[in-house]
Amino acid sequence: MRTNLTSATAIALFLSLSTSAAHAEEVTAWRLFISDHADPKVTVIDAVDGGKLDTFKIKGPASLHRSESGRTVFAVQGSAGVVTGIASGISFEDHGEHGDIDVEAPKLAGLEITGKKPSHFVEHDGDFAAFFDGEGVARIISEKVVLEGKSDFREVKTDAPQHGVAVAYGSHVLLSEPNREKPDELPVGIRVADEAGAPIGGIHACPDLHGEASSGNILAFACATGLLVVSHGDGTPAIRHLPYADSLPDGKTTTLIGGRGLQYFLGNYGADKVVLIDPTLEGVAFRLISLPTRRVHFAVDPVRAKYAYIFTEDGQLHQLDVVKGEIANSLKLTDPYSMDGHWSEPRPRVAVAGDRIVVTDPLKGVLYLVDATSFEKTGDIAVEGKPFNIVSVGGSGQTHEGE
C-alpha cells in the first residue's frame, strides 16, 4: 500500500490536533534515495511502507550523499559533470531536549553545480565541498544556501587536476595536493588553506591519498602510510600522521567510513580485509578483520553504534561488532557479485534506515530489507532499472499543533 506524503502529513496533523500540545505526537519517517547504475535518475521510496514517492530525472548516473542533518541529498554525476541537490523533505528542529519532525514532499532543491568530473563530496559542519577532478577545483556551499534554493558556491583551486578531495573546515579549507611528477596518480598530501584558498604552512604528507571520513570531532584521510588525523587545533586545524601498525600486513586503506555514536573509523585494507581504527589510541589503534571473500561495500549503523555492515562478493551481508572487532552474524542476500572487473560495475550497496538495513541488488532490480535487531531478511522492494547507490534519511520526532 502506498501512502502519499500529503496524507502522511494530514494524519500527523490530525493526531496532534487530537492531543494537547504538551503531549505532542511521535512521528516516524524514513526515505530511501536510490540512484540507477545506467539511467540518469534518483528514485525516492518511503521506507516505512515501501511505496515510491517520486523519481527525479538528473543528468547522468550518480553517486549519492546525504547531509548530516538529513535535509539534503546530493547526486554527484561524474560523467555528466554536475552535482544536483535534492531536498529530502524531512527535517528536524531541535528544541534542546526534544525534537520536532517536519515531513514534506522531496523535491529538487534547485542546486546544480557544474564542472569537470565531480568526484569526492565531503560535508563538514553543514558546509559541502564538491571536488571536480578535471579542474582540480573545489566548490563549496552551505546547506542553508542549498535549502534556500540558491547555488551561491565559492571556489577554491588547487594547482592541478587530480582525483582529489577538499573539506570546508570552519574558516579553513583542507585541500589535497596533486602529484606533480605523476599527474595521473593519487594526491600526495593535504594542505591547509584559508577561506580564500591561500595556503597556510606546508604539505602534510599523505601518499596515495584516497578515502576520507569523520567520526565525532575527528576527521581522517587514508594514505598509503597510515592516516592523517585532523582535529580542532588552537586557531588552525591540528593534523597528525598515524602510521599503520607494524603488526599489519602490507596494505593500505583507500575507503574510509566513520563511526556514529562510537568514535572509530572503518577502512578497507586489501581486498578481503577491513581495519577498525581508533586514532586516539597509541600503538593499538588498528584492529584487522578478515572477510570470507572480497569486500564490495560497507556502512556504519548510526542507531546501533556497536555495529557496522559489510557486503562481500559472495552475496553475504556481515554484521561487524566494532566493540569486539569480529563478525557477529552473516546473511546470504544475493547471487555472487564478483569483484573481478571494473570497480564501478553494478554491485550491491548498503544503507541503514532506522531499524532496517537496506541492500541494493542492481542486477535483480530489488532492495532487500534486513531487520537490524534480528539480522534476518524481512522483505524486499522492487525498483525499476539497476538500483545502485543508496542513502537513507529519516527518524522520529514530534509534531505539535500550530508549529
Next chain:
Amino acid sequence: MSRTLKLAAAMGVIASLPITPSVAAAENLKVVASFSIIADFAKNVGGDRVDIITLVGPNGDAHVYEPKPADAATVGSADVVLVNGLQFEGFLQRLVEASATKAPVVELTKGGEVLRNTEEEGHHDQDNAAKGEAGHAAEAEEGHEEGHHYHGESDPHAWQSVHNAELYVKNIADTFCAADAAGCDTYRANAESYGQQLEALEAEIKAAVAEIPEDKRTIITSHDAYGYFEHEYGIKFLAPEGVSTESEASAADVAALIKQIRQDKASAIFVENVTNPRLIEQIASETGLKIGGELYSDALSDENGPAATYLEMMRHNITAIKGAILGS
C-alpha cells in the same frame, strides 16, 4: 517517556535491586567511573578492594566526550559503572547500549536536590543529525511559555557543592556494598572517614567566602559549571557558555555578558581546565578584568597538577577565587 528517561529509570531500578556478588572474594571489584571526580570519590570509598577505570580522564570534558569502542568493552566487563547523571555524560546512553553491560549503572546524583537552568536558549539546529538517527528524545521537562521553549535544563555539576559530594560518597558506598557484601564494613568506614574530610573542606570554603566582601562576590568563568557552588556558598558566577559546553557561546551572548559584567561589577575572571581559554581571554581584554587563574570545573588535574583530588580541587578553586578578588 523519552529513551533517556527510560534508561535513567531502568538504571535506578537496577541500582536499587540487591546485586548478587559476582566477584570472587580474592578479586577486586571492577569499577568504571565516567569521569575523574567520580573516580576519586570511588577510590576513597573503595580503597584497595576496587580497581577503577576512568572514561574521561584528567582535564577531559565529559560534556562532549566521544566514546570509543574500547570504552564500550570496558563498560561491558565492569562489575559496577558509576556516573554523574543529569545528562552530564551526553555519551552515556549510546555507550551503555553498545556495551551491552549487565553491570548496574548508578547515577550518583540520585536522591539529591537538582538545580535547573531556566534561562531561555536559542534553537540548536546544529546537532540534529545524531538526533535524526538516534531517535528524538521526548523531554518531559520541556514546556511552553509565551510561545517560547524553555528547557528547564538540569544543571549536572552537583559535585561543586561539597554537601552533594557527601551524597555521591554515600551512593558509592551503597553501590559497593550491594556488589561486594564482604567489603561493606570497609566501604562504610572509608566513606565515614572521607566524609569527615569533606566536612572540614566545606567549613574551609565557607570561612573563605566569609572573608570576601559581599559586593565583590561576582566572578566570571567559561561555562555554567558552578551553579551548585553559587547556591551553596553565595559566590555569583557568570559565564558565556551554558550548563553544557556542547554549544558555543554566540557573539550576542558574549556581548550581553560583557554588558552584564560592567553592570554587576564582576571582581574576577577565570579560565577553566576543561575549556579553551580563548573566549575568556577575549572577555578579559574587553572588560579590563585580569584573569585570576585557572579553576577546575568538570575534571581534576593530572597527578602533578594542583587539583589531583577532589579535596585539592575545591581548595585550589576557593583559594584562587579569594586570592583574585581580594588581590584586585
